[in-house]
């Protein structure tokens with residue numbers, strides 16, 4: 001089987017993109033997806049995304065983690081698939097699409113993609129740690145000296161902690177303030193089972209945690225990640241977060257073809 005693929009990255013969170021409007025991709029083949037995402041034996045990426053037709057919006061996004069399993073929402077993947085849809089000529093400067101967590105809108109300004117995230121209603125905040133459901137589950141852990149923090153080992157412990165068994169585990173974000181309008185975030189990602197260079201739903205969760213703790217109902221925050229910089233906008237109304245937007249770069253890095261014996 002011959003599979004055409006495209007590779008995109010958003011702040012260093014990288015994805016294989018497949019134009020699956022013909023529904024030909026063997027979407028239940030976990031081994032194939034994890035093989036394609038493997039950095040040594042495959043193409044290499046944090047995840048794989050199918051772009052499919054949708055009856056109610058411009059397209060549908062189906063997201064898989066690099067372990068080969070379909071998962072919950074990916075914010076950077078969402079920004080990347082918008083750039084992909086633009087490059088395929090499906091959309092121009094505005095996109096609407098459906099994903100596992102519902103409908104999304106995005107605005108395109110060359111390589112900068114601003115994606116509207118779901119309303120965030122499920123969260124608990126404390127000085128020790130917080131939890132936000134931003135399309136994917138996110139534990140937020142404040143730390144000092146984040147640059148030298150052992151994100152892999154500490155993240156793994158929390159990701160498999162008993163308290164997250166019921167949500168199928170969690171992603172883990174370690175957070176340190178930089179200034180009054182910027183934070184630094186490093187994320188251990190569920191399903192990649194490693195630290196990634198950026199996580200969009202994680203950065204969104206960390207920004208809303210900042211908003212809660214500083215009582216900022218409407219605002220924006222710069223978020224430094226290992227792969228660059230993202231920005232989150234929010235508006236809290238009726239005790240939940242709406243108008244939550246994630247902004248940052250999303251770029252095509254290369255395209256190719258994979259020849260497989262299936």
Ligand SMILES: N[C@@H](CCC[C@H](N)C(=O)O)C(=O)O
Pocket residue numbers: 013065071072073074075076077136137170171189190191192196198199200201202
């Ligand atoms: N990289 C993502 C998050 C992807 C989903 C996550 N690994 C999970 O399974 O919960 C992002 O940018 O949001």
